[in-house]
Amino acid sequence: MAAATATSPHSLATASGLLLGTTGAAMGVGGLLLLAGGALLAALLGYRIGRSVAGLSAGARALGGTETPKLEPLSIIELDQVRHEMEIATIRRKEIEAALRQSEANLVAAQHLARVGSWTRDLATGVVTWSDEIFDIFGIQPPEV
Secondary structure: OHHHHHOOHHHHHHHHHHHHHHHHHHHHHHHHHHHHHHHHHHHHHHHHHHHHHHHHHHHHHHHHOOOOOOOOOOOOHHHHHHHHHHHHHHHHHHHHHHHHHHHHHHHHHHHHHHOOOOEEEOOOOOOEEEOHHHHHHHOOOOOOO
16 A cells, blocks of 8 residues: 555655755855846846957947047957958058049149149038138248148
8 A cells, every 4th residue: 555655746846856955045045146147147248248349339430530540459250350440441541542643643633733723611610721722823922731
């Protein structure tokens, strides 16, 4: 009869409950350790990502202005790819600025040789800007800037 009691559904439920209760308590401690480890990992990754994004943000501000961004290699692959693309954009910007300066120099030389000048007017402000050759044609000294 003892064997029948041990295998009865009520006995199995009680034995299972004790077994699950013991396992649940052990899982509770393990779960807390897992949760604490996860929180620590999230804080560490958040710090690394935040620091990397802050560096990229500073580089983007410099790239948008006239400065050359100083970008350090990053430990997060995706952010390092963004850093690399920003470096390429910086190189392209410098090439474009050099080409623009050359084009402006060519325009000045062409205007001087042809004895023609150019001027622009900002319709919003009404400010008129003359090229150096216009000043020369009219025999006027350009204003000091």
